[in-house]
Amino acid sequence: MLLAVFLALGLGNCTGGSEGSAQREAAGHSSSKAPGRGGKRGGRKREEPAVPVRTIPVDRGDLWVALETFSILEAERLVDVLSREKGRVESLKVEEGSRVTAGRLLAKLDDEELQISLKEAELKEQETERAFRRAEQLFKKKMTSQDQYDVARFAYDQALTQAELARLRVRNTLIVAPVSGVVVERLVEVGQLLQQNQKAFVLGDFKPLLAPIHLPENEISRVRVGQVAELQTDAFPGRIWKARVRRMAPVVDPASGTVEVVLEVPKSAELRPGMYCRLRMVTEIRENVVRIPKKALLLEGEGDRVFVVEGNDARVRAVRLGESEESDVEIVRGLQEGERLIIVGHEGLRDGAKVRDVEAPESRAEPKPESPRGSRPASRLESQVGSKAESRPSSTDRGER
Numbered sequence: 001m002l003l004a005v006f007l008a009l010g011l012g013n014c015t016g017g018s019e020g021s022a023q024r025e026a027a028g029h030s031s032s033k034a035p036g037r038g039g040k041r042g043g044r045k046r047e048e049p050a051v052p053v054r055t056i057p058v059d060r061g062d063l064w065v066a067l068e069t070f071s072i073l074e075a076e077r078l079v080d081v082l083s084r085e086k087g088r089v090e091s092l093k094v095e096e097g098s099r100v101t102a103g104r105l106l107a108k109l110d111d112e113e114l115q116i117s118l119k120e121a122e123l124k125e126q127e128t129e130r131a132f133r134r135a136e137q138l139f140k141k142k143m144t145s146q147d148q149y150d151v152a153r154f155a156y157d158q159a160l161t162q163a164e165l166a167r168l169r170v171r172n173t174l175i176v177a178p179v180s181g182v183v184v185e186r187l188v189e190v191g192q193l194l195q196q197n198q199k200a201f202v203l204g205d206f207k208p209l210l211a212p213i214h215l216p217e218n219e220i221s222r223v224r225v226g227q228v229a230e231l232q233t234d235a236f237p238g239r240i241w242k243a244r245v246r247r248m249a250p251v252v253d254p255a256s257g258t259v260e261v262v263l264e265v266p267k268s269a270e271l272r273p274g275m276y277c278r279l280r281m282v283t284e285i286r287e288n289v290v291r292i293p294k295k296a297l298l299l300e301g302e303g304d305r306v307f308v309v310e311g312n313d314a315r316v317r318a319v320r321l322g323e324s325e326e327s328d329v330e331i332v333r334g335l336q337e338g339e340r341l342i343i344v345g346h347e348g349l350r351d352g353a354k355v356r357d358v359e360a361p362e363s364r365a366e367p368k369p370e371s372p373r374g375s376r377p378a379s380r381l382e383s384q385v386g387s388k389a390e391s392r393p394s395s396t397d398r399g400e401r
Contacts, residue, residue, distance in 0.1 A: 048353070048354050049354070050312065050354040050355055050356035051314070051345060051349060051353055051354065051355050051356065052345060052355075052356050052358045053307075053309075053314070053342045053344060053345035053346065053349070053355045053356070053357060053358070054342070054343055054344035054345060054357065054358055054359050055309055055340040055341055055342050055343065055357050055359065056293075056340075056341055056343055057337075057338055057339070057340060057341070058290060058292060058331075058335050058336065058337055058338060058339045058340075058341050059290075059291070059337060059338075060288050060289060060290055060291070060337055061288070061289070061291055062285055062286065062287050062288070062289075063285070063286040063289050063291055063323060063324075063325055063328060063330050064282050064284075064285055064325045065282070065283055065284040065285070065286060065323045065324070065325060066280050066281055066282045066283060066325060066326070067215070067219060067222065067223070067279075067280070067281045067283055068278070068279070068280050068281075068326075069213050069215070069278075069279050070213075070276065070277065070278050070279065071211040071212060071213045071263070071276075071277055071279055072211075072212075072274060072275070072276055072277070073209045073210070073211055073265065073271060073272065073273050073274065073275045073277060074209065074210045074211070074212065074273055074274075075184070075204035075205060075206055075209065075210070075273045076205050076206070076207070076208060076209065076210055077179070077181070077204065077205040078184065078202060078203070078204050078205075079178060079179050079181070079202070079203045079204075079205075080199050080201075080202055081106065081175060081177065081178065081199070081200055081201040081202070081203060082197050082198060082199055082200065083109070083175060083188075083194040083195070083196065083197065083198050083199075083200050084172040084175075084196065084197070085109060085114070085169055085172035085173050085196060086193075086194065086195055086196045087109030087110050087111065087114075087173055087193070087194060088109060088110045088191060088192070088193050088194070089107055089108075089109060089110075089188050089189065089190050089191060089192045089193075089194060090107075090108045090109055090110045090190070091107065091108045091190065092106075092107050092186070092188070092189075092190055093105045093106055093107060093108070094106050094107075094183050094186070094201075095183065095186060096183050096184065096185060096186050097182065097183060098182070098183045099181070099182050099183075100177045100180065100181065100182075100183060100203070101177065101180045102177055102178065102179050102180045103176055103177060104176060104177045105174055105175070105176055106175045106176060106177055106183075106200070106201055107175040107188060107200060107201075108173060108174055108175070109173040109174075109175070109194065110173070111170050111173040114166070114169050114170045114173065115170060117166050117169070118163070118166035118167060118169075118170055120166075121159070121162045121163040121165070121166040122163050122166075124159045124162065124163070125156075125159040125160055125162070125163040127159070128152075128155045128156040128158070128159040129156055129159070131152050131155065131156070132152045132153055132155070132156035134152075135148060135149050135151075135152035135153070136149065136152075136153075175200055175201070177201075177203060178203075179203060179205065180205070181203040181204050181205040181206070182203065182204050182205075182206060183201060183202075183203060184202045184203060184204040184273075185201065185202035186200075186201055187199055187200055187201065187202070188200045188201075204273060206267060206272075206273065207267040208264045208265055208266050208267055209264075209265040209267070209268075209271055209273065210246070210262055210263070210264060210265070211231065211243055211262070211263040211264075211265055211277060211279060212260055212261070212262045212263075213260075213261050213262075213263065213279060214253075214256065214258035214259065214260055214261070215258060215259055215261055216257060216258055216259075217252050217257055217258065217259055220248070220259045220261075222283035222284065223245060223248065223261060223281065223283065224245065225245050225246070225247065225248060226244060226245060227244070227245045227281060227283075228242055228243070228244055228281075228282075229242075229243045229244070229245070229263055229279045229280060229281035230242065230243070230279070230280045230281075231243045231263075231265060231277050231278070231279055232277065232278050232280075233271070233275050233276065233277045233278075234276065235270070235275060236270055239270070241265060241266070241268060241271065242265075242266070243263040243264065243265045243279065244263060244264050245261060245262075245263055245264075245281075246262050246263060246264040247261075247262050248260070248261050248262075249261070263279065280326075284323070286322075286323055286330060289322070289330045289331075290330065290331045290332075290335060290336075290337060291328045291329065291330050291331065292306065292328065292329060292331055292335065292341055293327060293328055293329075293343055294324065294327060294328065294329050295327075295343060296341055296342065296343045296346070297329070298316075298346065299347075303318055304318065304319050304320065304321050305317065305318050305319065306319055306334075306335070306341060306342070306346075307341075307342040307346040307349055308335070308339050308340060308341055308342065309340040309341075309342060309355060309357065312354055312355060312356070313352055313353065313354060313355065314342060314346070314349050314350070314351065314352065314353050314354075314355045315351060315352070316351045317334055317335065318334055319331050319332075319333065319334030319335055320332045320333040320334055340357070342355070
C-alpha cells in the first residue's frame with residue numbers, strides 16, 4: 001500500500017514540471033515576437049547639424065605687392081659743439097629743444113685771466129711797433145744796419161702774432177653754434193669747469209629726417225632711388241607720412257647679407273629722431289589675379305589649404321600661393337573664380353561637413369528698427385560666428401588704394 005502511494009506522487013511531479021516548462025517556452029516565444037523599445041525608430045541615424053559659416057566668392061583684382069619693414073628715425077646731421085678754451089661756465093644762453101642759427105651764442109666762459117693776457121700782448125705789440133718804425137726810418141736813411149732792421153721787424157711780427165692769439169683765446173670763451181639746428185643735448189652747467197675740446201652741446205638738423213633700413217640682397221632689385229614709401233608710428237596712430245628713397249649703399253654687408261637703404265622724411269612737427277616707425281613700400285602691382293583674404297588659409301596641417309563649399313558640404317582644397325599684400329594673397333593654382341570660399345567658421349571644420357552660409361540671400365533680412373531703449377538684439381551672424389566676421393574689401397576698394 002505504501003508502495004502505491006509513492007508511485008502516485010512521482011507521476012504527479014513529472015506531469016507538473018512538463019506543463020511549467022511548456023508555459024515558460026510559450027511565454028518566451030511570444031515575448032520574442034513582441035516589438036521592443038529599441039525597434040526601427042530607435043535604430044534610425046540622426047542627421048548631422050549644419051555648421052554656420054561665412055563665405056565669399058573667389059574673384060580677381062589688383063594685388064599691391066609691398067615691402068614692409070621698420071626703422072628708427074635719425075637726424076640728418078648731429079654736430080658736437082666743443083669748448084675750444086679751458087674755463088669756468090659763466091652763463092648759458094640756450095636749453096635743450098631751442099632752435100638756433102649758425103653763430104648764435106650758446107654759452108660764455110669766464111675770460112678774466114685771458115683779458116689780462118690780451119692787454120699784455122697788446123702792450124707788447126705797441127712797444128715793438130714803435131721800435132720797428134724807428135728802425136725803419138733809420139734804415140731808410142742808412143743810419144742802421146740790415147741786421148738791426150730785421151731784428152726789429154721780427155720782434156714786431158712776433159708781437160702781432162701773440163696779440164692776435166690772445167684775442168682768439170678771448171673769442172673762444174664764447175661757445176657759438178657752428179650750424180643751424182636744434183639743441184639736442186646740453187652737457188654743461190653754470191659754474192662747471194670745462195677743459196679744452198670738451199663736449200658742451202649737441203646740435204641736430206631735423207630737416208629732413210632719415211629712416212635707414214636694411215633689405216636682403218634678393219629684395220634690392222625691387223627698390224630704386226626716388227621710390228615712395230608710407231611711414232607710420234605708434235605715437236600717432238592712423239597718421240601716415242610719405243618717405244622717399246634717398247640713397248642706397250653700393251655694397252652688400254657680407255656679415256648680414258643686407259643692403260642699407262636710407263629714406264628721407266620731410267620735416268614734421270610730430271616726428272622726432274629716435275622714434276620707432278614702420279615702413280611700407282609698394283614695389284609691384286599685379287593686375288587681374290585670383291586673390292583671397294589671408295584669413296581664409298588654414299593654419300593647422302602641412303601645406304597651404306582652404307575650405308570651399310560644394311553644394312552644402314565643406315571641402316578642403318590645396319592651393320599654391322603667389323605674391324601677397326597686407327590682407328590678401330595671390331592664388332596661382334587650386335581655386336577658380338566664382339567658387340565659394342569659407343572665410344569665417346573654418347577653424348576646426350571637418351572635410352565633408354555640412355555647412356550653412358549665414359550670409360546666404362535668405363538670411364539677409366532687413367534690419368529691424370531699434371527698440372525704444374536704443375538697444376537691439378544680437379544678429380544671427382553675431383550670435384553664431386562672433387566678432388570674427390569681417391567683410392572682405394571689394395575690388396573697387398582695392399582700386400582706390
